[in-house]
Amino acid sequence: MAGTEPTPALSTRDLTIRFGGHVAVNAVTADFYPGTLTVIVGPNGAGKTTYFNLVSGQLAATSGRVLLRGEDITRAGPARRTRLGIGRAFQLTNLFPHLTVAENVRLAVQSRAGIGMRMLSLWSGHREVIARADHYLERVALAPRRGSYVGTLSHGDQRKLEVAILLALEPDVLMFDEPTAGMSVDEVPVVLDLIHQVKAERKRTVLLVEHKMDVVRALADRIVVLHNGTLVADGQPAEVMRSKIVQEAYLGSPETV
Secondary structure, three states: OOOOOOOOOEEEEEEEEEEOOEEEEEEEEEEEOOOOEEEEEOOOOOOHHHHHHHHHOOOOOOEEEEEEOOEEOOOOOHHHHHHHOEEEOOOOOOOOOOOEHHHHHHHHHHHHHOOOOOOHHHHHHOHHHHHHHHHHHHHOOOHHHOOOEHHHOOHHHHHHHHHHHHHHOOOOEEEEEOOOOOOOOOOHHHHHHHHHHHHHHOOOEEEEEOOOHHHHHHHOOEEEEEEOOEEEEEEOHHHHHHOHHHHHHOOOOOOOO
């Protein structure tokens, strides 16, 4: 039907979590659509990462709902949410330091392909798996380190490897929590260019927690602002950044925004 609103790829409805008497995320309702990159900002302690944890299933909501393509997944665990199409970079916690760079990405490709867990020594027979893994390593400029053990990588290279693993899972919804944190100036452009490429495809839904305003300006189609766990602003970047309350309380003074 003409004029019908598109179905959100991801939605939260009154999503709330309490830790004792503290409300960390307070009744957040938002829709996220395919082809849109939304940056979530706010001061330290605003609830940004906690909100991510609720969406990806790392935390169970006290109340409210999480919907994926209209399906209620509130009670689904993180593994099921990954299978359903939510991919999140977990700030290094999902890397296997005693495996090589290539082996880490191959595990993700295997999982996505549904091949099942096989001995690493048998992977040589899965040329397509190896080729796909190499493709993602090239995208993050890690092909020269494919044989290195993850534990020997710099922090920046480990963050790039995380992005490669996330892309290899081919999720419909990609979630990045400060993807350039801890990276050197030289390493940042590789990851930002990758996110630009994903955005340019206009196929996936991207959520990004970020505090660097130059990154926000470069990437955001939309900005959501959280404060004390509550959604206080949601809209086009220019509109949100012009808001006096956002400039003063969340994004810095007008001169720095």
